[in-house]
Amino acid sequence: MLIEVRGVVKSYAKGAETVRVLHGIDLDVGDAEWVALMGPSGSGKTTLLNLLGGLDVPDEGSIVVGGEDLVGRSPAELAGWRSRHVGFIFQLYNLLAVLTAYQNVELPLLLTPLSRKERREHVEVALSTVGLSDRMDHYPSQLSGGQQQRVAIARAIVTDPSFLLADEPTGDLDAKSAHEILDLLQALHEHYGKSIVMVTHDPAAAKCADRLVHLEKGFLVADEVRS
Amino acid sequence: MPWRLLVAHLRRSWFRTALTAAGVALAIFLLATLRTVVTGLQSVVKDSNANRLVVTSALGLFKNQPVRLRHELQTVPGVRDVTDWTWFGGVYIDEKNMFSRFATEPATLRRVYGEGPRPDIAMPADQWEAFEADRGSCIVGMGLVREFGFAIGDKIEMTGNIFPGQYTFTVRGIYLKGRDQIDEAMLFFQWKYLEQSIERDGGTSEVGIFVLACDPNVETGAIARDVDLRFASSDHATTTVTEAAFNQMFVSMWGNVPLLLSMIGGAVLFAAFMIALNTMLLAGRERRLEIGVLKALGFPGGVVATLLVAESVLVCGTGGVAGVAAAHWMFDIRRVEILDRMFPGFMILPETALGAVAIAALVGLVSGAVPAIVATRTSVVSGLSRRG
Numbered sequence: 001m002l003i004e005v006r007g008v009v010k011s012y013a014k015g016a017e018t019v020r021v022l023h024g025i026d027l028d029v030g031d032a033e034w035v036a037l038m039g040p041s042g043s044g045k046t047t048l049l050n051l052l053g054g055l056d057v058p059d060e061g062s063i064v065v066g067g068e069d070l071v072g073r074s075p076a077e078l079a080g081w082r083s084r085h086v087g088f089i090f091q092l093y094n095l096l097a098v099l100t101a102y103q104n105v106e107l108p109l110l111l112t113p114l115s116r117k118e119r120r121e122h123v124e125v126a127l128s129t130v131g132l133s134d135r136m137d138h139y140p141s142q143l144s145g146g147q148q149q150r151v152a153i154a155r156a157i158v159t160d161p162s163f164l165l166a167d168e169p170t171g172d173l174d175a176k177s178a179h180e181i182l183d184l185l186q187a188l189h190e191h192y193g194k195s196i197v198m199v200t201h202d203p204a205a206a207k208c209a210d211r212l213v214h215l216e217k218g219f220l221v222a223d224e225v226r227s
Numbered sequence: 228m229p230w231r232l233l234v235a236h237l238r239r240s241w242f243r244t245a246l247t248a249a250g251v252a253l254a255i256f257l258l259a260t261l262r263t264v265v266t267g268l269q270s271v272v273k274d275s276n277a278n279r280l281v282v283t284s285a286l287g288l289f290k291n292q293p294v295r296l297r298h299e300l301q302t303v304p305g306v307r308d309v310t311d312w313t314w315f316g317g318v319y320i321d322e323k324n325m326f327s328r329f330a331t332e333p334a335t336l337r338r339v340y341g342e343g344p345r346p347d348i349a350m351p352a353d354q355w356e357a358f359e360a361d362r363g364s365c366i367v368g369m370g371l372v373r374e375f376g377f378a379i380g381d382k383i384e385m386t387g388n389i390f391p392g393q394y395t396f397t398v399r400g401i402y403l404k405g406r407d408q409i410d411e412a413m414l415f416f417q418w419k420y421l422e423q424s425i426e427r428d429g430g431t432s433e434v435g436i437f438v439l440a441c442d443p444n445v446e447t448g449a450i451a452r453d454v455d456l457r458f459a460s461s462d463h464a465t466t467t468v469t470e471a472a473f474n475q476m477f478v479s480m481w482g483n484v485p486l487l488l489s490m491i492g493g494a495v496l497f498a499a500f501m502i503a504l505n506t507m508l509l510a511g512r513e514r515r516l517e518i519g520v521l522k523a524l525g526f527p528g529g530v531v532a533t534l535l536v537a538e539s540v541l542v543c544g545t546g547g548v549a550g551v552a553a554a555h556w557m558f559d560i561r562r563v564e565i566l567d568r569m570f571p572g573f574m575i576l577p578e579t580a581l582g583a584v585a586i587a588a589l590v591g592l593v594s595g596a597v598p599a600i601v602a603t604r605t606s607v608v609s610g611l612s613r614r615g
Binding site: 050053055056075076079080081082083084088090094096097098099103107108110111155 | 229231232235236238239516517519520521522523524525526527528606607608611
């Protein structure tokens with residue numbers, strides 16, 4: 001099992017109030033599995049995704065990924081773990097506007113001991129995988145939304161992470177671009193065996209996943225394996 | 228360390244970067260200039276000749292003394308030579324042409340100030356000799372040559388005010404300063420020429436101050452006491468002080484100006500700090516999302532903080548170097564005649580330049596540290612939840 005989540009509770013302070021976002025979530029994600037997290041706004045999907053990616057820590061419960069327990073680790077340890085194991089894909093791409101496509105994709109590799117030449121090879125492969133070899137020197141503002149998301153995917157896969165976390169990867173795209181992105185994720189999942197946990201509201205995106213997990217008001221209410 | 232990101236940010240917001248650096252440069256230029264005024268004043272005292280004593284009237288600097296004292300002073304044990312300076316005043320063409328004019332005794336002026344391996348007043352021997360030989364001659368500093376175009380052989384017409392009458396001097400020599408604290412905009416002429424005029428008008432022969440060159444390795448304090456004791460009960464009592472103490476007296480006339488300048492410098496520095504801090508806080512705020520992304524990708528908080536601090540130090544440090552370079556160019560290379568006149572040897576000292584650049588870098592460090600601390604404390608989730 002790649003990811004094992006047990007009894008995870010997460011609350012946030014909202015003014016003087018404490019709001020519980022996740023109420024004892026249990027979830028398993030297998031190797032090379034694509035799980036879609038669905039549910040209405042405020043159901044805790046993104047919070048759960050953040051916890052799986054080590055961007056946040058639960059108040060209670062345990063999260064074990066690839067045999068490593070994330071709970072109790074320092075922010076620096078979690079940062080190191082993220083750089084080795086997780087590829088993030090965000091709804092609004094989150095590319096750095098001041099860097100070119102090449103430089104954005106290269107960023108995660110700066111945390112590795114790879115040489116400049118090796119980094120270049122990795123970046124070229126990643127950008128070629130997402131079909132943007134000819135846009136390396138373009139800045140995000142010079143790319144369409146779909147192209148920017150493909151650069152973001154290249155950045156997510158360039159370190160060959162254990163799994164990908166995607167937060168509404170098609171949420172800001174038109175139907176055609178969304179379709180291309182889903183095809184790309186599908187290819188990564190099928191050809192490279194990448195595990196994917198994806199938050200989505202989009203039924204078309206959800207159809208691509210192996211499993212649909214529904215959250216409502218912080219509770220896991222349905223876990224459906226698609227045939 | 229993604230240094231490329233630092234360069235990319237500077238390039239992307241180049242106008243803001245340039246404005247911030249220019250603001251710091253201006254502040255550092257002013258700071259270095261004000262500091263140089265203070266160090267210039269201090270150096271006049273610090274670099275005084277330890278073997279010289281200045282004899283003034285006990286009644287005050289502006290009370291002249293009988294010229295016959297020269298011979299008596301020469302007999303004081305430990306005194307090697309005696310020269311004298313008499314403030315002439317006068318008007319050269321127009322009253323706005325202000326520069327120092329002194330009547331003096333050429334031979335002794337030469338021996339006291341114009342000899343040795345590093346003379347204070349440096350001039351070729353033949354020009355000294357011409358000055359000594361011609362009673363109507365004068366010598367001028369290179370500063371006056373630059374300003375008025377004087378050349379050897381020129382006639383300088385001057386109207387006396389302290390000593391009324393028309394005076395004509397022939398330029399026989401052009402001196403260079405041997406050390407920075409010597410004013411290169413002075414005119415010296417023969418006291419004997421002045422004496423003729425004074426006697427013609429029925430006045431008494433007097434000089435302003437005497438300068439005693441003492442033998443090396445003698446206790447000048449004892450000589451000063453000896454001189455003052457000799458004339459204590461006469462009608463021309465003296466006050467004898469070291470050259471440093473004499474110069475200090477002039478510096479003291481500036482009163483609290485150095486303190487005031489330091490305070491202005493502090494205010495300028497504070498303004499520069501505010502400019503840099505404002506820029507970096509703005510930059511930090513604009514980059515909340517970027518900080519979140521970098522942290523999400525696995526960059527430690529320290530890296531993100533270092534980038535912000537490095538950017539701030541680079542911008543402010545560049546501004547500091549530019550400010551010091553501008554001051555160096557203006558005061559040390561191009562030279563500003565009026566400042567040279569007011570503060571002989573007005574130049575940016577290496578320690579002033581280094582100090583100013585260090586202060587600029589420190590301003591950058593502190594300005595960058597504030598958003599850097601905020602960045603370090605910003606959680607990844609909080610950073611990612613903000614759009615640029």
